[in-house]
Amino acid sequence: MHKAPRGTLDILPEEQAYWRYIKQKIIHACQLYGYERIDTPAFEDTSLFNRSVGEGTDIVEKEMYTFEDKGKNKITLTPEGTASICRAYLEHGFHNLPQPVKLYYITSIFRYERPQAGRYRQHHQFGYEAIGDDDPALDAEVIDMAWQFLKSLNLDHLSLQLNSIGCKKCRPLYLSALKDYYMSNNQNLCPDCKNRLERNTLRLLDCKNPQCQQTANAAPKSSQYLCPQCDDHFKQLQRYLTILDLSFVVNHRLVRGLDYYTKTVFEIQPETEGAQSTLGGGGRYDDLIAELGGKPTPAIGFATGIERIILNLKKQNVSVPPLPKPQVFIAHIGNEARDFSIKIAAILRRNGIAVIVAGGSRSLKAQLRQANNFGSHHVIIIGEQEVKTDTVILRSMTTAQQRTIPINELPALLQ
RNA sequence: GUGAGUGUAGCCCAGUGGUCUAAGGCGCCAGGUUGUGGCCCUGGAGAUCGAGGGUUCAAAUCCCUCCACUCACCCCA
Numbered sequence: 001m002h003k004a005p006r007g008t009l010d011i012l013p014e015e016q017a018y019w020r021y022i023k024q025k026i027i028h029a030c031q032l033y034g035y036e037r038i039d040t041p042a043f044e045d046t047s048l049f050n051r052s053v054g055e056g057t058d059i060v061e062k063e064m065y066t067f068e069d070k071g072k073n074k075i076t077l078t079p080e081g082t083a084s085i086c087r088a089y090l091e092h093g094f095h096n097l098p099q100p101v102k103l104y105y106i107t108s109i110f111r112y113e114r115p116q117a118g119r120y121r122q123h124h125q126f127g128y129e130a131i132g133d134d135d136p137a138l139d140a141e142v143i144d145m146a147w148q149f150l151k152s153l154n155l156d157h158l159s160l161q162l163n164s165i166g167c168k169k170c171r172p173l174y175l176s177a178l179k180d181y182y183m184s185n186n187q188n189l190c191p192d193c194k195n196r197l198e199r200n201t202l203r204l205l206d207c208k209n210p211q212c213q214q215t216a217n218a219a220p221k222s223s224q225y226l227c228p229q230c231d232d233h234f235k236q237l238q239r240y241l242t243i244l245d246l247s248f249v250v251n252h253r254l255v256r257g258l259d260y261y262t263k264t265v266f267e268i269q270p271e272t273e274g275a276q277s278t279l280g281g282g283g284r285y286d287d288l289i290a291e292l293g294g295k296p297t298p299a300i301g302f303a304t305g306i307e308r309i310i311l312n313l314k315k316q317n318v319s320v321p322p323l324p325k326p327q328v329f330i331a332h333i334g335n336e337a338r339d340f341s342i343k344i345a346a347i348l349r350r351n352g353i354a355v356i357v358a359g360g361s362r363s364l365k366a367q368l369r370q371a372n373n374f375g376s377h378h379v380i381i382i383g384e385q386e387v388k389t390d391t392v393i394l395r396s397m398t399t400a401q402q403r404t405i406p407i408n409e410l411p412a413l414l415q
Numbered sequence: 416g417u418g419a420g421u422g423u424a425g426c427c428c429a430g431u432g433g434u435c436u437a438a439g440g441c442g443c444c445a446g447g448u449u450g451u452g453g454c455c456c457u458g459g460a461g462a463u464c465g466a467g468g469g470u471u472c473a474a475a476u477c478c479c480u481c482c483a484c485u486c487a488c489c490c491c492a
Contacts, residue, residue, distance in 0.1 A: 003482090003483075006482090006483070006484095057490095058489080058490050058491085059490085059491085062416080062490095063490080063491090080491095080492090109492075111490090111491080111492095113489095113490070113491080114416075114417095114489085114490095115483095115484080115485095116485080116486075116487085117485070117486080118491095118492080119490085119491075119492080120492095123492065124492090125492060126492095127492095192488090192489080203490095208488075208489090256491090257490065257491060258491095277491095278491060278492060279492075280492065281491085281492075303492065304492060305491085305492025306492085307492080308491095308492050309492090331450095331451085333450055334450090362444095362445095363445085363446095363450090363451095364450050364451055364452095365445095365446090365450090365451065365452075366444085366445075366452095367451085367452090368451050368452040368453090369451095369452050369453080370452085371452065372452040372453055373443095373452090373453095376452095379451085379452080381450075381451070383450055384450090385450085393450095393451090395451075395452090397452070397453085400451090400452085400453095402451085
């Protein structure tokens, strides 16, 4: 028997209520903040991600689904959302639109990882990007939207973590100070960190090893090395967040796994134990558009994993509205009644009434049992008698009362 | 990629070498007289015991390999 590939999952009908619930909240939030939907392909040229996400990152180094297609093109299934949006911004000349351009997406994300609860090889992200404005008020708005969106889902016990990692002017200064610090504390580091020291110094800051955490606590903080512009940007952002009444934690050890971030980085985390602590995250990427061949254009965005949202909705026992189902069930006895029931179903559907017609030719008892299991409110019963007189029996499943109705009165009764 | 645990019908699970031709519950199907659901009763279908190999007179049960899931690390959404 075939099984779904490792790390993928079927989203079954019983799960769909969560998806619809989340999608509705997404549409609402995007409308409130002025974001328009964009859909980009499920795959892109590999070079797009090498360029944007960064050659040294885990995503590019070992997690991308990359292959050569029959035309010998190097293709990669999207391992994140932002790069495609930036590509589309450039490709369609969106710099000619009023700035910032605000776009949102819901898309599949593919990463070759070891699956775990809340971590899959294909998952779905909702993300949004505001491109073309470097005002810290926009950073605050983006963060506010992320926060309000998650709150609108009835998720609770969330925490907003905030940091600034500077720009290409001041970040090198910080990085070398950080590296110097870690070099001089080399003997206290775990093997992993010793390994990462050269390659990705920022990552040492969020090592889970207790001793490394102690070392990280005393490490130089990026906020101490910000250039005047970045420093001011960060202060302004915090001021705006205060105006917005959002409480946040400045986390000097917050770094993100993609190279393109500058200045503002943030994450929203649920208060849970265990591995999958990030519900969503984002930040500013002021150099990315230029890196992809556009003129220098500041931008900021956020993304969140839908499967992870659902995980937390379930953990917090948030109930979501059920999907609507047909409330009318048609039962029939005998061949003539069966033909008649098909006609009645068509009449009702053409009047906008959702119905289920019993299949096969099972006993009336079985058909009613089925209607009961479906949770139908009304059952229409058709037998020989009813066919002859152009009537049906309408039975209420809640009161168990029933009466004979001429078919021309039926649609109005059920509307 | 590393470490640990688990794997019996659609779902939850009993069973740790010998009437296991695998038990029970949920769900599904059908009956409990003629054209009427939910409760109850009765019956039925549904399992190559994750896959392959080995040990043994005998394997769901012991061993090996693989696969998958869960958890932790890593990384991230």
